[in-house]
Amino acid sequence: QVQLVESGGGLVQAGGSLRLSCAASGSIISINDMGWYRQAPGKQRELVALISTFGRTNYADSVKARFIISRDNAKNTVYLQMNSLKPEDTAVYYCNLAIPRAPYNYWGQGTQVTVSS
Numbered sequence: 001q002v003q004l005v006e007s008g009g010g011l012v013q014a015g016g017s018l019r020l021s022c023a024a025s026g027s028i029i030s031i032n033d034m035g036w037y038r039q040a041p042g043k044q045r046e047l048v049a050l051i052s053t054f055g056r057t058n059y060a061d062s063v064k065a066r067f068i069i070s071r072d073n074a075k076n077t078v079y080l081q082m083n084s085l086k087p088e089d090t091a092v093y094y095c096n097l098a099i100p101r102a103p104y105n106y107w108g109q110g111t112q113v114t115v116s117s
Contacts, residue, residue, distance in 0.1 A: 002026040002106040004095045009111030016115070017083045022095030022108055024076040032099050034071055034078035038091035038113075045094065049080060063089075085115045 008020040020036065035050035049069035050058040057069055068081040078095060095108035 002028055002097055004097060004106055004108035006093070006095045006108040006111040009093060009113045011114045011116065012085055014085060014087055014115055014117050016085050017081070018085065018113060020080040020082070020093055020095075020111060020113075022078045024078075024097050024106075028076055028097070029099060029104060030073070032097055032104070035096045035098075036069065036078070036080045037094045037096055038089075039094070039110075040088075040091040043091075048093070051078065082113070085113075087115045087117045089113060090115050 003025050004022055006020060006022045008018060010018060012018055031053050033050050033052050036048040037045050038048050039045040046060065048060055048063055049067055051069045051071050053073060059067065066084045069078065071078045091113060092110040093113050094110045098105040
């Protein structure tokens, strides 16, 4: 089993910044993808950003040039630096750790991000 604990959410004004962190513990397979997803009320969960063990990144078009994903493999931790936040970024943000095409897929409990206009 793998446990993911997120932190760093909160309330911020439009144009502000927040940094999310997610620490993984447990039976971690070292080669994996870590990422952030979000789910706004009444909407489906969507990918925000992914990063592989080797640092390859993938971003949703809506957050490119505003958000930066990074990871510390030694600490099994992934970060999401969110800049120039917009009200439409308001959602519950979930951390994910997975190996593609394998039965190894874990989620955090979610952290609320609210951006006021």
